[in-house]
Amino acid sequence: MGVYELLMNRKSVRNFDGRPIADDVIARLVEVANRAPTGGNIQPWSFLLVQDARARADLAAIVGNQPWVKRAPLSIIFCLDFLRLKRWAELSDAKFLGELSLSHFLIGYADIMCAAQNVVVLAEDLGLGSVYIGTVQSTADEVRARFEIPTYVFPAMLLSVGYPKSTPVAAPKLAAAAVVHYEIYRTLPDAALVRAYDAKYPAVEANAANYLERTFFEAAEADAQEKAGWQDRARAEMRRLGVKTNAQFLFGVRYPAEWMVEMNGALLDTFLNAGFDCFRARAGGEPESESG
Numbered sequence: 568m569g570v571y572e573l574l575m576n577r578k579s580v581r582n583f584d585g586r587p588i589a590d591d592v593i594a595r596l597v598e599v600a601n602r603a604p605t606g607g608n609i610q611p612w613s614f615l616l617v618q619d620a621r622a623r624a625d626l627a628a629i630v631g632n633q634p635w636v637k638r639a640p641l642s643i644i645f646c647l648d649f650l651r652l653k654r655w656a657e658l659s660d661a662k663f664l665g666e667l668s669l670s671h672f673l674i675g676y677a678d679i680m681c682a683a684q685n686v687v688v689l690a691e692d693l694g695l696g697s698v699y700i701g702t703v704q705s706t707a708d709e710v711r712a713r714f715e716i717p718t719y720v721f722p723a724m725l726l727s728v729g730y731p732k733s734t735p736v737a738a739p740k741l742a743a744a745a746v747v748h749y750e751i752y753r754t755l756p757d758a759a760l761v762r763a764y765d766a767k768y769p770a771v772e773a774n775a776a777n778y779l780e781r782t783f784f785e786a787a788e789a790d791a792q793e794k795a796g797w798q799d800r801a802r803a804e805m806r807r808l809g810v811k812t813n814a815q816f817l818f819g820v821r822y823p824a825e826w827m828v829e830m831n832g833a834l835l836d837t838f839l840n841a842g843f844d845c846f847r848a849r850a851g852g853e854p855e856s857e858s859g
């Protein structure tokens with residue numbers, strides 16, 4: 568299969584068959600991660616491989632009881648690692664203040680995702696499947712404590728990898744025409760915008776269970792107990808909020824708009840706890856005082 572077909576057919580895999588991944592395969596996955604593009608060729612990353620059954624169970628529990636993290640024979644915690652760079656700079660009579668630099672942070676985050684996506688693509692080519700786990704960010708304190716991740720190292724992304732047990736349902740996507748602009752940005756007229764999203768999602772129907780099965784992929788693929796719990800909660804919220812549109816479901820039930828903003832405080836704290844203070848630092852490498 569060519570790269571185009573490979574990428575067009577890729578789907579997040581959450582149902583793994585339990586087969587272990589051979590060491591030489593894992594070595595190749597790590598190699599391509601480390602070969603990814605990285606701003607300034609700085610490689611501000613560390614890849615923490617989790618294979619031990621106990622550790623997988625702990626990790627799955629920490630990131631929100633996501634059963635596929637436990638099922639997957641391998642999870643890779645992609646860490647934004649400024650500690651190694653700081654130490655290297657220090658040992659070389661230089662100074663590195665990545666933890667206070669928004670630029671290093673943003674580029675570093677992008678670097679991490681380039682590395683992670685290299686793994687996704689090679690995994691796919693080797694007959695493996697994978698799923699990103701974004702909740703590693705909001706649970707970074709616990710992840711850092713469990714895996715002994717030191718200050719100046721932040722678990723930025725998690726990827727669980729394994730051999731697929733079943734072929735997942737393809738997630739619907741917007742048509743390319745709705746997201747591609749030529750030469751200048753052209754704002755979609757309201758009707759075209761709504762049409763584009765209507766074409767992406769199934770209509771919200773009275774039978775909420777049906778709807779959830781087709782849109783709430785994580786719940787649909789969870790173990791029976793979690794599945795029932797997640798779907799029940801989602802159904803109750805849909806009823807309470809009188810959900811009639813896909814956007815109401817997405818930004819009312821799954822990612823409630825105000826709640827997503829309220830999370831800022833806790834999220835910023837997890838970065839501070841890891842020594843990353845680039846959100847306040849303005850000049851001279853010192854964070855602004857609370858009052859300033």
Ligand SMILES: Cc1cc2nc3c(=O)[nH]c(=O)nc-3n(C[C@H](O)[C@H](O)[C@H](O)COP(=O)(O)O)c2cc1C
Nearest residue numbers: 577578579581633698699700701702737738784785
């Ligand atoms: C940044 C990021 C975070 C994600 N976090 C999770 C997660 O916490 N749990 C999960 O099951 N899937 C997670 N996913 C997978 C998405 O749900 C999935 O990519 C999306 O539904 C589209 O499906 P597809 O990957 O099959 O195209 C994440 C994906 C990305 C890119």
